[in-house]
Amino acid sequence: MQDKPRIAVPHIAVIGAGAWGIALACAASRSGARVTLWSRSPVPEGNRILPRLPGVVLPEGVSVTSSLPVQADLTLVAVPMQTLREMAPKLRGTSPLVACCKGLERDTGKLPLDILGEFHPDRPLAVLSGPNFAIEVAQGAPAAATIAATSLDQARSHVGLLSSPSFRLYASDDPTGVQIAGAAKNVIAIGAGIAMGAGYGENARAALITRAIVEIGRLSDALGGRAATIAGLSGVGDLILTCTGVGSRNYSLGYALGGGAKLADILAARNTVAEGVATAPALAESARRLAISMPITETVAAFLAGSLDLDEAHRQILHRPTTTE
Numbered sequence: 001m002q003d004k005p006r007i008a009v010p011h012i013a014v015i016g017a018g019a020w021g022i023a024l025a026c027a028a029s030r031s032g033a034r035v036t037l038w039s040r041s042p043v044p045e046g047n048r049i050l051p052r053l054p055g056v057v058l059p060e061g062v063s064v065t066s067s068l069p070v071q072a073d074l075t076l077v078a079v080p081m082q083t084l085r086e087m088a089p090k091l092r093g094t095s096p097l098v099a100c101c102k103g104l105e106r107d108t109g110k111l112p113l114d115i116l117g118e119f120h121p122d123r124p125l126a127v128l129s130g131p132n133f134a135i136e137v138a139q140g141a142p143a144a145a146t147i148a149a150t151s152l153d154q155a156r157s158h159v160g161l162l163s164s165p166s167f168r169l170y171a172s173d174d175p176t177g178v179q180i181a182g183a184a185k186n187v188i189a190i191g192a193g194i195a196m197g198a199g200y201g202e203n204a205r206a207a208l209i210t211r212a213i214v215e216i217g218r219l220s221d222a223l224g225g226r227a228a229t230i231a232g233l234s235g236v237g238d239l240i241l242t243c244t245g246v247g248s249r250n251y252s253l254g255y256a257l258g259g260g261a262k263l264a265d266i267l268a269a270r271n272t273v274a275e276g277v278a279t280a281p282a283l284a285e286s287a288r289r290l291a292i293s294m295p296i297t298e299t300v301a302a303f304l305a306g307s308l309d310l311d312e313a314h315r316q317i318l319h320r321p322t323t324t325e
């Protein structure tokens, strides 16, 4: 009798044991992969519950390490955006790298794949982004996201490795649009939170989200992204989630600001990342450099920097000359 062909179980590394890294490790395990989750702080042997998502027990197929590099078939990088440059050179190996963080580097305005590309010019690179609260993904509730790479075949192959019935992935060959959308939605979520916290109401929030789609589209277009991407999961999908879901850290930060809290006090009381705070000035600078009009982004960045108060921010948005849609 002939032996059955052996199908190798893929090995997926997840770098970063924050909320999103833990959720991705759970999702990757559900896709049938063997998973290694890298945590910056050592995790005692046998610990299946990690501090960032306390209600979640890591599945059997996930092992935790605090050593690098992790050799795998695919590496998901889920560290905060402002730590990506520090992490990137440590990710030695040949596996494709998938950036799972959302934002722009504060000091350079660079996108996640620009940074990974500086250190890994010969490695396949991709980005994963979409409307995904970590806790729901970790629990296996239905969710969808986009994986984008310059090669659609490469994106499809990552989708094949990571998809499961509860985590539905779509392949795209527009990594620029996906990264711009994922970065910008956090800034807009802060704006939506400010509007709601200040009591401007649901009409104001809906208008802000809709006009944000237009301004994000302008920037993405100028950088070579596609309009359809901004209408997709990483764009409109994530704006809907993050600008309306009270579980969003960016939205709740904005909400507290709109209610009169001070940014420094909000940040001091948190140990989780709200990427929009560092991305806002970088995004506003990119728009200025490219002469792209992004009035909502500009206003959120100025408000966060303390150069506008709430009344001035309100005026800056609403007293602009009327235009066409």
Ligand SMILES: NC(=O)C1=CN([C@@H]2O[C@H](COP(=O)(O)OP(=O)(O)OC[C@H]3O[C@@H](n4cnc5c(N)ncnc54)[C@H](O)[C@@H]3O)[C@@H](O)[C@H]2O)C=CC1
Residues within 6 Å of the ligand: 016, 017, 018, 019, 020, 021, 040, 052, 078, 079, 080, 081, 083, 086, 087, 100, 101, 102, 103, 132, 133, 134, 135, 271, 272, 273, 275
């Ligand atoms: N939490 C969520 O629902 C989602 C988060 N993301 C993105 O994932 C990225 C990571 O966010 P979270 O996992 O939520 O972060 P988190 O707020 O849960 O925690 C950040 C984690 O990064 C670690 N960290 C801090 N400095 C580090 C460094 N220098 N090197 C390595 N690790 C460091 C911390 O120890 C902590 O474990 C962000 O870009 C976020 O936008 C994307 C989708 C969903």
Ligand SMILES: O=C(CO)COP(=O)(O)O
Residues within 6 Å of the ligand: 102, 130, 131, 132, 133, 134, 186, 189, 238, 241, 242, 247, 248, 249, 250, 251, 273, 274, 275
């Ligand atoms: O990216 C996210 C949802 O898609 C998480 O949003 P927050 O970082 O605002 O919590």
